[in-house]
Amino acid sequence: MQWQLRGDRPIYQQLMEQLTEQIVSGQLLPGDKVPPVRELAAEAGVNPNTMQRALADLEREGLLYTNRTSGRYVTEDKSMIDAVREQIAADRIADFMNSMRQLGFTKEGIVKLLEKSSMGEGNEDANK
Amino acid sequence: MQWQLRGDRPIYQQLMEQLTEQIVSGQLLPGDKVPPVRELAAEAGVNPNTMQRALADLEREGLLYTNRTSGRYVTEDKSMIDAVREQIAADRIADFMNSMRQLGFTKEGIVKLLEKSSMGEGNEDANK
Amino acid sequence: MQWQLRGDRPIYQQLMEQLTEQIVSGQLLPGDKVPPVRELAAEAGVNPNTMQRALADLEREGLLYTNRTSGRYVTEDKSMIDAVREQIAADRIADFMNSMRQLGFTKEGIVKLLEKSSMGEGNEDANK
Amino acid sequence: MQWQLRGDRPIYQQLMEQLTEQIVSGQLLPGDKVPPVRELAAEAGVNPNTMQRALADLEREGLLYTNRTSGRYVTEDKSMIDAVREQIAADRIADFMNSMRQLGFTKEGIVKLLEKSSMGEGNEDANK
DNA sequence: GTGGTCTAGACCACC
DNA sequence: GTGGTCTAGACCACA
Numbered sequence: 068m069q070w071q072l073r074g075d076r077p078i079y080q081q082l083m084e085q086l087t088e089q090i091v092s093g094q095l096l097p098g099d100k101v102p103p104v105r106e107l108a109a110e111a112g113v114n115p116n117t118m119q120r121a122l123a124d125l126e127r128e129g130l131l132y133t134n135r136t137s138g139r140y141v142t143e144d145k146s147m148i149d150a151v152r153e154q155i156a157a158d159r160i161a162d163f164m165n166s167m168r169q170l171g172f173t174k175e176g177i178v179k180l181l182e183k184s185s186m187g188e189g190n191e192d193a194n195k
Numbered sequence: 196m197q198w199q200l201r202g203d204r205p206i207y208q209q210l211m212e213q214l215t216e217q218i219v220s221g222q223l224l225p226g227d228k229v230p231p232v233r234e235l236a237a238e239a240g241v242n243p244n245t246m247q248r249a250l251a252d253l254e255r256e257g258l259l260y261t262n263r264t265s266g267r268y269v270t271e272d273k274s275m276i277d278a279v280r281e282q283i284a285a286d287r288i289a290d291f292m293n294s295m296r297q298l299g300f301t302k303e304g305i306v307k308l309l310e311k312s313s314m315g316e317g318n319e320d321a322n323k
Numbered sequence: 324m325q326w327q328l329r330g331d332r333p334i335y336q337q338l339m340e341q342l343t344e345q346i347v348s349g350q351l352l353p354g355d356k357v358p359p360v361r362e363l364a365a366e367a368g369v370n371p372n373t374m375q376r377a378l379a380d381l382e383r384e385g386l387l388y389t390n391r392t393s394g395r396y397v398t399e400d401k402s403m404i405d406a407v408r409e410q411i412a413a414d415r416i417a418d419f420m421n422s423m424r425q426l427g428f429t430k431e432g433i434v435k436l437l438e439k440s441s442m443g444e445g446n447e448d449a450n451k
Numbered sequence: 452m453q454w455q456l457r458g459d460r461p462i463y464q465q466l467m468e469q470l471t472e473q474i475v476s477g478q479l480l481p482g483d484k485v486p487p488v489r490e491l492a493a494e495a496g497v498n499p500n501t502m503q504r505a506l507a508d509l510e511r512e513g514l515l516y517t518n519r520t521s522g523r524y525v526t527e528d529k530s531m532i533d534a535v536r537e538q539i540a541a542d543r544i545a546d547f548m549n550s551m552r553q554l555g556f557t558k559e560g561i562v563k564l565l566e567k568s569s570m571g572e573g574n575e576d577a578n579k
Numbered sequence: 580g581t582g583g584t585c586t587a588g589a590c591c592a593c594c
Numbered sequence: 595g596t597g598g599t600c601t602a603g604a605c606c607a608c609a
Contacts, residue, residue, distance in 0.1 A: 092609045136581050136608050160312050163291045169220050184288050348553055370586045392594050392596055416568050419547045425476050440544050
């Protein structure tokens with residue numbers, strides 16, 4: 068996994084976001100084992116405590132669970148993962164719409180532009 | 196005008212972007228006088244040289260022009276402003292679509308969500 | 324404030340419990356300023372980070388809130404404090420009842436003994 | 452029998468308490484033979500000397516007696532067992548009441564809560 | 580080898 | 595001076 072960290076926001080937050088993206092986008096599937104804290108920390112180039120905090124916070128959110136001695140796993144509650152994905156999508160849509168409106172576009176105008184735009188194929192299952 | 200500057204990218208670039216946004220969103224109209232460099236620089240809390248560079252670059256792009264004796268003005272070439280707005284919009288749409296696709300959404304799914312979303316009223320004139 | 328810490332459970336948990344007791348018992352009133360993290364940490368003889376964690380967790384629970392530069396305060400939501408007190412009371416009652424039942428007492432027998440027992444005066448307001 | 456031992460208090464004390472609980476709760480009846488020291492020690496995972504001390508102390512209290520040739524037995528003096536149970540109950544009640552009063556409850560409030568609480572059925576015979 | 584906790588010490592933003 | 599974050603390094607329980 069590749070990590071993109073910037074100094075302008077708490078690192079643990081960025082780690083949480085990127086791990087969440089891995090989960091909601093299906094790169095980490097329900098029930099999958101998450102690599103050990105120390106391994107992820109080394110990968111991301113952060114202190115193990117920082118990664119630990121990110122994982123613990125995701126656990127409080129319900130996206131992960133810990134099996135004390137065997138490691139951390141992605142939740143098997145697909146509806147929770149779906150809910151998180153829908154929330155993230157809603158946030159991004161709101162940001163996007165505001166940004167476009169700032170440029171003087173209306174909702175209808177945006178939809179028209181979007182329909183003309185090209186895009187690679189997504190996962191149909193995600194659009195329930 | 197309120198300026199949002201961050202230390203992770205060239206300041207003059209951010210100034211250019213925000214001035215461009217002012218122009219394409221109609222907060223600065225074609226032919227409007229742009230405030231003096233020193234005034235803008237003070238407002239933004241940057242060195243006048245930095246603001247000067249941003250304005251000069253926008254001038255090279257054609258969005259501004261200088262009347263040596265009376266100051267800087269927004270271009271009166273509306274088609275150029277429109278072209279810039281369309282370019283910015285296209286970039287934002289591409290970013291947005293990629294980001295949504297990463298979450299597992301298809302173009303059709305995104306359009307559906309967008310149509311359901313609420314948004315304040317935009318300027319119809321902007322959607323030529 | 325006097326702190327009682329034992330090595331058999333996480334310290335931050337014990338700190339949370341004792342701070343919670345301070346709040347639900349009215350020794351810290353709604354809106355009261357909580358002493359600075361570093362001061363509490365020194366008082367309790369723990370690392371500031373450990374006290375910080377306890378306070379941050381209480382904040383997530385809603386018992387405290389932070390005013391970024393001026394310090395931490397007890398929530399002014401009295402109903403939340405009441406809810407916590409009722410929960411703690413319910414837990415203690417359950418433990419007590421189980422322990423007494425283990426000794427062979429029935430609920431009626433326990434109530435009878437309790438009525439005979441002596442106790443200092445409590446705060447009537449707490450028994451709404 | 453399952454033993455719960457912690458490192459923060461003398462082991463023999465904890466053994467005494469748990470054996471006493473067995474007796475006053477009727478899991479060991481008056482006149483019952485107590486298993487051999489070595490067996491109990493093995494069960495509890497403690498040194499036989501430690502278990503021996505616990506049993507000797509209970510014997511001094513009168514809850515056990517030794518028949519030099521056939522082993523240790525629970526006392527047949529039911530009134531002594533009852534007295535011990537009442538003492539333990541009184542202690543637990545006092546602790547409980549203090550703890551609840553600390554939360555701001557009055558004796559009357561506690562009794563009310565207790566009456567509302569649910570509890571499995573106890574042994575009526577124990578409430579003389 | 581796993582996650583969990585704790586300490587010590589540092590730096591930052593904010594006002 | 596306040597809370598917030600991060601690093602480095604250590605120790606623990608558990609299986």
